[in-house]
Amino acid sequence: LEELKKELLDKMPTKVARKRDKAIVPGAESGETIPVIQANVRTIPGILTQRGCTYAGCKGVVLGPTRDIVNLTHGPIGCGYYSWLTRRNQTDAGEDGDNYIPYCLSTDMTENDIVFGGEKKLRAAIKEAYDNFKPKSISVFATCPVGLIGDDIHAVTRQMQEELGITVFANSCEGYKGVSQSAGHHIANNQIFRHVIGTDDTPVEGKYKINLLGEYNIGGDAFEIERIFEKCGITLLATFSGNSTITQFRQAHHADLNTVMCHRSLNYVAEMMETKFGIPWIKINFIGAEATAKSLRRIAAYFEDPELMARVEQVIAEEMPAVKAAAAEVLPRTTGKTAMLFVGGSRAHHYQDLFREIGMETLAAGYEFAHRDDYEGRHVLSTIKVDADSRNIEELEIEPDPVRYNPRKTPEQIKALEDQGVRFKVYEGLIGEMKKEALIIDDINQYETHKIIELMKPDIFCAGIKEKYIIQKMGVPLKQLHNYDMGGPYAGFVGAVNWYHEIDRLVNTKVWSLIKAPWNDNGPELEAAYVAD
Ligand code: CFM
Ligand code: HCA
Structure with a gap:
């Protein structure tokens, strides 16, 4: 492994190699000490990163999937246009039919606004959006120039909220605000927490009420999870934020458990x-059939109700045969194949379970923008150095709500549940689940991607659209784990079956190895010889 790492860093300038060295560590599955990994730091300038920007994480990822909040991008038209429907977060438009996801709203800032300020235009755009849609809420997203010229978007939204009588809030999520999308998640979540969550006390019916945090209904994943919950008799109040509405967020404080x-x-x-x-x-995980079953059992154990436990067992027993049959069908063709996963901040971990279920091993994996706790486990949280970039992102000071605070379990009950294996506030991270022969690489760049494919020769590579075609031209199939290409859902039981078949097709077709990129035969396309006359 040390050899591999050396080869990976060999051609880099010394200073760059020194920095990248800290972001590459081995797995620690069999009880090895979990190594410290460098994460959530600035990408080295000039390197081709997989990462996106803070605005993308705020608008596209967190608030994008909520169908009845009108999302308005304050900025030049490109930011709105290029974030328009690209994430394939699905929604069920519901009975009210309020669904603004297909729209792309922007203030379309131009030079004039940059010079004279864009607040007037923003006010007019909010009014226009309101007049057209009469929505329950409007949220505004700042792009880079907004922060640079100093438009006070929060003052504008405050004023418009008063004028229109609906919830209007703004996100200072300029693209450069943090080192990645992750900062944008935090900004959006803070604003939802501040302006929306717990603002509707209408009681919600249900015996086992939960929220699902961190599921975004990509390729219909949330629909499958909703189906399973319903079958189990579990009431899902709100998902943050796949297939969600603002009313669900407002009432989310009625849930008895957050997953x-x-x-x-x-x-x-x-x-x-x-x-x-x-x-x-x-912590739960609905990627992988085994993981789904385990998560359902964990939820049932929390509610300490034999009726729910029995129902969950019955659902698992009903769903598993189809999953097992699909696995048995593909296993002879998938066992022993190898994978690499370089995605976002959680899927590079979760999808390893799905590969394991069909006998496939992960050779290398990493996140684009996760933090050390996602790699090493939450126990390192207190040791993470808060640098200037993280300090830039607001941490809300939270107090118990004078009226709504109601601890669902006593400390004794929590302790008793923990003794039975229901672990609260625990996430062990990715490194502890990977083999010591595996490489874990944070914020991998294009050069390293090419190099590890050459050195480790995986049967499949999972990443995003920017990596897809380049890797396919290397003769290796690439499965997008962001938008799933045209596949999915991959969550839950139905999702596992879909996944097994899709991966079987991808790793067993010969088409990728037959591909020859033009430069394989002809050298660089733009190569030219100087001919003296
Ligand atoms: Fe969470 Fe996501 Fe992901 Fe993420 Fe994303 Fe995504 Fe992702 Mo793309 S919230 S960290 S910022 S699971 S958009 S639905 S696929 S990079 S691994
Ligand atoms: C984002 C969204 C993204 C991009 C996917 C990709 C997604 O980070 O802004 O690079 O292919 O899932 O749509 O992660």
Whole structure:
């Protein structure tokens, strides 16, 4: 492994190699000490990163999937246009039919606004959006120039909220605000927490009421999870934020348990909800059939109700045969194949379970923008150095709500549940689940991607659109784990079956190895020889 790492860093300038060295560590599955990994720091200038910007994390990721909040981008038209429907977060338009996801609203800032200020234009755009849609809420997203010229978007939204009588709030999520999308998640979540969560006390019916945090309904994943919950008799109050509405957010404080799927994008929301409302949280994962069964059992154990436990067992027993049959069908062709996963802040971990279920090993994996706790586990949280970039992102000071705070379990009950294996506020991270022969690389760049493919020769590579075609031209199939290409859902039981078949097709077709990129035969396309006359 040390050899591999050396080869990976060999051609880099010394200073760059020194920095990248800290972001590459081995796995620690068999009880090895979990190594410290460098994460959530600035990408080295000039390197081709997989990362996106803070605006993308705020508008596209967190608030994008909520169908009845009108999202308005304050900025030049490109930011709005290029974030228009690209994430494939699905929604069920519901009975009211309020669904603004297909729209792309922007103030279309131009030079004139940059010079004279864009607040007037923003005010007019909010008014225009309101007149057209009469929505329950409008949220505004700042792009880079807004912060540079100093438009006070929060003053504008405050004023418009008063004028229109609906919830209007703004996000200072300029693209450069943090080192990645992760900062944008935090900004959006803070604003939802501040302006929306717990603002509607209408009681909600249901015996086992939960919220699902960190599931975004990409490719219909949330629909499958909703189906399973319904079958189990579990009432899902709100998902943050796949297939969600603002009313669900407003009433989310009625839930008795928060379940966290994507730890990266909102573990701090789970913490804030516990402090303010007394709702405990547990980590769950609905990617992988075994993981789904385990998560359902964990939820049932929390409610300590034999009826729910029995129902959950019955559902698992009903769903598993189809999953097992699909696995048995593909296993002879997939066993022993190898994978690499370089995605976002949670999927590079969760999808390893799905690969394991069909006998496939992960050779290398990493996140684009996760933090050390997502790699090493939450126990390192207190040791993470708060640098200037993280300090730039607001941390809300939360107090118990004077009226709504209601601890769902006593400390004794929590302790008793923990003794039975229901672990609260625990996430062990990715490194402890990977083999010591595996490489874990944070914020991988294009050069390193090419190099590890050459050195480790995986049968499949999972990443995003920017990596897709380049890797396919290397003869390796690439499965997008962001928008799933045209596939999915991959969550839950139905999702596992879909995944097994899709991966079987991808790793067993010969088409990728037959591909020859033009430069394989001809050298660089733009190569030219100087001919003297
Ligand atoms: Fe969480 Fe996500 Fe992800 Fe993420 Fe994302 Fe995404 Fe992702 Mo793309 S919230 S960290 S910022 S699971 S958009 S639905 S696929 S990079 S691994
Ligand atoms: C984002 C969104 C993204 C991009 C996917 C990709 C997504 O980070 O802004 O690079 O292919 O899932 O749509 O992560």
